[in-house]
Amino acid sequence: MTSAVDPARSSSAIADGGLAARTTGLRKTYGRTVAVAGVDLAVPRGGVVGVLGPNGSGKTTTIRMLLGLTAPSSGTVELLGHQLPEHAGRVLPRVGALVEGPGFHPFLSGRENLLRCAVMEPALRGPEIRDVVEQALERVGLSAAAGRRYRGYSLGMKQRLGLAAALLVPRDLVVLDEPTNGLDPAGTREIRRIIAELHASGTTVLVSSHLLSEIEATCTHVAVLHRGSLVAQGELAGMLEAGAPHLLVSTSDTDGAVRALRDKSLKAREESGWIRVELTGAESDEVIAMLVHSGVPVREARRSRTGLEDLFARLTEEEL
Numbered sequence: 001m002t003s004a005v006d007p008a009r010s011s012s013a014i015a016d017g018g019l020a021a022r023t024t025g026l027r028k029t030y031g032r033t034v035a036v037a038g039v040d041l042a043v044p045r046g047g048v049v050g051v052l053g054p055n056g057s058g059k060t061t062t063i064r065m066l067l068g069l070t071a072p073s074s075g076t077v078e079l080l081g082h083q084l085p086e087h088a089g090r091v092l093p094r095v096g097a098l099v100e101g102p103g104f105h106p107f108l109s110g111r112e113n114l115l116r117c118a119v120m121e122p123a124l125r126g127p128e129i130r131d132v133v134e135q136a137l138e139r140v141g142l143s144a145a146a147g148r149r150y151r152g153y154s155l156g157m158k159q160r161l162g163l164a165a166a167l168l169v170p171r172d173l174v175v176l177d178e179p180t181n182g183l184d185p186a187g188t189r190e191i192r193r194i195i196a197e198l199h200a201s202g203t204t205v206l207v208s209s210h211l212l213s214e215i216e217a218t219c220t221h222v223a224v225l226h227r228g229s230l231v232a233q234g235e236l237a238g239m240l241e242a243g244a245p246h247l248l249v250s251t252s253d254t255d256g257a258v259r260a261l262r263d264k265s266l267k268a269r270e271e272s273g274w275i276r277v278e279l280t281g282a283e284s285d286e287v288i289a290m291l292v293h294s295g296v297p298v299r300e301a302r303r304s305r306t307g308l309e310d311l312f313a314r315l316t317e318e319e320l
């Protein structure tokens with residue numbers, strides 16, 4: 001662990017304009033598949049940055065390159081002010097990561113696996129290791145199952161153990177690839193709590209998800225990937241304001257509702273069982289009245305809270 005007064009850390013903070021991570025022209029191809037197509041990602045220090053994108057948009061590949069786990073085809077990665085892979089040994093101990101396939105041993109228990117991780121942490125020394133491991137297990141809610149073999153763990157328990165490994169020592173940057181994957185709602189809430197704790201303690205967090213709700217609930221910044229390209233990035237608050245207001249309508253007659261609204265020249269489309277209506281040419285009450293007059297039953301209607309959903313839909317339209 002490096003202290004807050006580490007000169008390398010403070011000088012790099014000035015040199016890189018306060019970025020915890022930065023990629024420039026980051027690209028990865030597998031044969032003819034372009035997994036990541038030249039991404040310039042900027043992760044501000046102290047932020048919680050959500051990498052959002054549909055399945056296959058390049059989130060995991062970007063994160064793996066950021067951590068030095070996958071070599072880029074071209075482009076550069078800078079972590080905590082230092083180039084990778086040249087300075088990997090210096091920087092990676094300050095970075096905690098939860099990525100797919102963390103390589104735990106199937107025949108060892110969760111606790112034994114975590115002990116193996118702990119002895120490899122340069123900041124941890126002999127006597128304290130056992131306590132640190134128990135605290136990490138406790139923090140992710142895995143104490144009761146810590147004695148069981150890893151191979152019998154559920155996906156959610158595996159995620160928790162991966163998170164415990166990422167958080168064994170205080171980090172400057174924590175990178176979580178789909179951390180709520182396989183978790184139940186209670187587990188999801190715990191992840192949010194842990195992310196909030198990390199944020200409060202000044203740790204920069206980069207978290208990927210294909211769920212808007214996850215990003216909205218936890219992030220200060222968002223980066224949207226689509227087909228390997230970064231199509232938007234910035235502060236979440238700004239992105240939320242950027243979208244036009246919408247009304248979400250629940251009805252048993254979705255086709256009829258879309259038809260009736262489009263007849264009145266309103267932009268409307270079906271989305272996950274709801275009708276999303278852009279409120280540029282009419283107010284909410286007018287839209288509802290219009291639907292009722294057209295014989296469309298309205299079960300429920302609410303203004304959409306966010307422009308992010310709309311932005312995401314527009315940016316990644318084909319996938320929805």
Ligand SMILES: Nc1ncnc2c1ncn2[C@@H]1O[C@H](COP(=O)(O)OP(=O)(O)OP(=O)(O)O)[C@@H](O)[C@H]1O
Binds near residue numbers: 035058
């Ligand atoms: N090792 C690999 N070999 C070949 N193709 C790969 C490999 N890894 C990723 N890809 C391809 O690169 C693209 C991006 O994949 P990636 O896993 O980075 O996306 P993702 O956004 O993380 O998706 P998901 O949300 O499904 O995890 C996909 O088309 C995927 O099939």
